Amino acid sequence: xxxxxxxxxxxxxxxxxxxxxxxxxxxxxxxxxxxxxxxxxxxxxxxxxxxxxxxxxxxxxxxxxxxxxxxxxxxxxxxxxxxxxxxxxxxxxxxxxxxxxxxxxxxxxxxxxxxxxxxxxxxxxxxxxxxxxxxxxxxxxxxxxxxxxxxxxxxxxxxxxxxxxxxxxxxxxxxxxxxxxxxxxxxxxxxxxxxxxxxxxxxxxxxxxxxxxxxxxxxxxxxxxxxxxxxxxxxxxxxxxxxxxxxxxxxxxxxxxxxxxxxxxxxxxxxxxxxxxxxxxxxxxxxxxxxxxxxxxxxxxxxxxxxxxxxxxxxxxxxxxxxxxxxxxxxxxxxxxxxxxxxxxxxxxxxxxxxxxxxxxxxxxxxxxxxxxxx
Amino acid sequence: xxxxxxxxxxxxxxxxxxxxxxxxxxxxxxxxxxxxxxxxxxxxxxxxxxxxxxxxxxxxxxxxxxxxxxxxxxxxxxxxxxxxxxxxxxxxxxxxxxxxxxxxxxxxxxxxxxxxxxxxxxxxxxxxxxxxxxxxxxxxxxxxxxxxxxxxxxxxxxxxxxxxxxxxxxxxxxxxxxxxxxxxxxxxxxxxxxxxxxxxxxxxxxxxxxxxxxxxxxxxxxxxxxxxxxxxxxxxxxxxxxxxx
Ligand SMILES: Nc1ncnc2c1ncn2[C@@H]1O[C@H](COP(=O)(O)OP(=O)(O)OP(=O)(O)O)[C@@H](O)[C@H]1O
Ligand SMILES: [Mg+2]
Numbered sequence: 247x248x249x250x251x252x253x254x255x256x257x258x259x260x261x262x263x264x265x266x267x268x269x270x271x272x273x274x275x276x277x278x279x280x281x282x283x284x285x286x287x288x289x290x291x292x293x294x295x296x297x298x299x300x301x302x303x304x305x306x307x308x309x310x311x312x313x314x315x316x317x318x319x320x321x322x323x324x325x326x327x328x329x330x331x332x333x334x335x336x337x338x339x340x341x342x343x344x345x346x347x348x349x350x351x352x353x354x355x356x357x358x359x360x361x362x363x364x365x366x367x368x369x370x371x372x373x374x375x376x377x378x379x380x381x382x383x384x385x386x387x388x389x390x391x392x393x394x395x396x397x398x399x400x401x402x403x404x405x406x407x408x409x410x411x412x413x414x415x416x417x418x419x420x421x422x423x424x425x426x427x428x429x430x431x432x433x434x435x436x437x438x439x440x441x442x443x444x445x446x447x448x449x450x451x452x453x454x455x456x457x458x459x460x461x462x463x464x465x466x467x468x469x470x471x472x473x474x475x476x477x478x479x480x481x482x483x484x485x486x487x488x489x490x491x492x493x494x495x496x497x498x499x500x501x502x503x504x505x506x507x508x509x510x511x512x513x514x515x516x517x518x519x520x521x522x523x524x525x526x527x528x529x530x531x532x533x534x535x536x537x538x539x540x541x542x543x544x545x546x547x548x549x550x551x552x553x554x555x556x557x558x559x560x561x562x563x564x565x566x567x568x569x570x571x572x573x574x575x576x577x578x579x580x581x582x583x584x585x586x587x588x589x590x591x592x593x594x595x596x597x598x599x600x601x602x603x604x605x606x607x608x609x610x611x612x613x614x615x616x617x618x619x620x621x
Numbered sequence: 622x623x624x625x626x627x628x629x630x631x632x633x634x635x636x637x638x639x640x641x642x643x644x645x646x647x648x649x650x651x652x653x654x655x656x657x658x659x660x661x662x663x664x665x666x667x668x669x670x671x672x673x674x675x676x677x678x679x680x681x682x683x684x685x686x687x688x689x690x691x692x693x694x695x696x697x698x699x700x701x702x703x704x705x706x707x708x709x710x711x712x713x714x715x716x717x718x719x720x721x722x723x724x725x726x727x728x729x730x731x732x733x734x735x736x737x738x739x740x741x742x743x744x745x746x747x748x749x750x751x752x753x754x755x756x757x758x759x760x761x762x763x764x765x766x767x768x769x770x771x772x773x774x775x776x777x778x779x780x781x782x783x784x785x786x787x788x789x790x791x792x793x794x795x796x797x798x799x800x801x802x803x804x805x806x807x808x809x810x811x812x813x814x815x816x817x818x819x820x821x822x823x824x825x826x827x828x829x830x831x832x833x834x835x836x837x838x839x840x841x842x843x844x845x846x847x848x849x850x851x852x853x854x855x856x857x858x859x860x861x862x863x864x865x866x
Binding site: 253256258530531535537538539540617 | 708710725
């Protein structure tokens with residue numbers, strides 16, 4: 247059967263273009279916003295997701311990786327004793343003050359085990375770069391942070407008054423609340439002016455022999471008072487905890503949710519208006535068909551089909567443009583994270599908006615009273 | 622009135638009244654109006670603007686409900702049909718021609734005519750055949766692949782007529798079918814309507830104040846102020862080819 251909906255859409259595409267653009271941009275906005283937000287909040291857990299450790303051991307009740315407090319050095323031997331634990335590494339977290347010839351910033355110094363098979367930042371640091379950290383007083387930063395820090399590779403700066411040299415740059419190290427600076431454990435201890443890490447590191451991280459039983463080991467290792475206060479989390483749980491902390495406890499998340507709702511509402515309003523206007527353009531013809539006995543129910547399907555095609559066309563445009571923009575963002579080191587489920591969710595929401603708008607437009611069919619044609 | 626003696630009319634209005642409420646003011650449009658339309662004829666309703674012709678047509682065709690009185694179409698009391706049943710009734714039995722043709726810009730002449738046939742449940746192939754026949758009948762066979770934007774006003778109205786008659790309705794309603802057309806095209810359309818009534822036995826009810834239509838009609842009802850004033854039965858006139866006013 248001749249698809250009235252599709253034929254009209256193709257022949258009068260100009261009339262439907264605003265609706266297609268509205269749905270497309272609504273979807274695109276939603277998608278990019280989520281990608282950027284996820285990107286930003288995932289950088290809160292870059293210490294965890296950028297590392298290969300399966301267990302994190304820190305101060306009890308730590309809500310997020312950035313608010314850790316030191317744990318006891320002796321904990322290390324307790325952890326290493328467990329038969330499932332293959333490797334234990336200390337991790338030092340310092341808030342510090344950066345000065346260079348061209349700028350100053352507040353930075354986060356990560357003191358990591360710089361040995362080749364180290365767990366910390368294993369995903370972010372190439373092996374040869376990591377090896378260079380063995381040189382005392384050297385640091386690595388994200389290449390996107392260089393201008394903020396006012397330095398180039400090879401130049402010197404001071405952290406907490408101590409001189410350090412930028413020995414290299416990497417990618418995927420950008421932080422949420424400051425600038426990440428990676429140093430060896432030894433360098434980090436040297437930079438620790440406050441001396442808060444003198445009792446022990448901020449965290450221990452551990453690698454297990456079998457990867458699947460992390461939760462069981464975490465439960466077994468947990469919380470024997472004789473080694474001072476500590477808690478054990480799996481990397482997954484701790485990363486989630488850190489991201490949720492930023493999302494929920496800092497107020498940033500509420501703002502983001504608010505914005506998402508606004509974007510959704512605005513997108514829905516604009517799409518439905520555009521779609522209703524496009525459908526309304528055929529109202530007289532629909533009324534004629536209804537006079538000829540084609541039921542309102544059948545006409546509804548025509549309108550709904552049109553809404554679906556409009557939605558699909560909009561999504562196609564959004565997908566193409568969105569993909570290009572995300573690639574651009576990646577190339578500019580803007581943190582963006584998007585997984586297939588979020589994308590599908592966004593597309594589903596946009597299609598839903600199109601269908602709901604179509605249903606609203608269907609209501610306008612009631613005005614397609616054929617008696618009004620007889621005037 | 623004895624039912625055995627009266628001829629059966631395909632379309633009857635019995636003491637019909639209709640008013641519209643606009644704001645707080647109620648205007649009486651049709652007042653206690655009765656009308657019998659004969660089968661297989663071209664019947665015309667004429668009268669001054671605003672006298673209620675279109676309203677009467679809408680009521681007789683089941684597009685509007687009466688307030689008082691009754692409408693019988695093909696022996697059915699339209700008041701007893703639900704909205705859905707009315708749609709079904711219109712789909713099977715009535716055709717419409719409007720002053721504005723109501724054609725879809727995206728569809729070719731052939732597709733316009735096929736569309737209602739599909740909704741009638743006709744198969745693709747037989748809808749195609751029937752649509753081609755109808756277009757042939759209105760002299761549009763050679764232009765069946767053109768869209769409305771490529772057709773003249775008269776041609777568009779002929780496509781609309783083909784669409785209305787393709788499902789072979791018993792009743793055909795036309796509201797000012799010629800007023801958007803020039804003299805020659807208007808004459809062609811009237812001629813067509815007349816021929817449809819003759820050859821298919823279709824009951825054609827037309828509203829118009831076009832004098833050319835009046836001269837072609839088998840019967841003319843003169844209307845004023847929501848009432849039928851008089852009716853002139855006319856002997857069937859021969860079809861005049863190439864007639865112009
Ligand atoms: N839906 C409506 N609501 C309010 N008033 C209406 C409505 N439909 C018709 N009317 C009124 O009913 C009267 C008759 O209208 P109708 O359209 O039947 O006139 P007509 O005889 O067809 O006129 P014309 O020859 O100009 O088409 C007019 O005064 C009109 O204002
Ligand atoms: Mg009228």
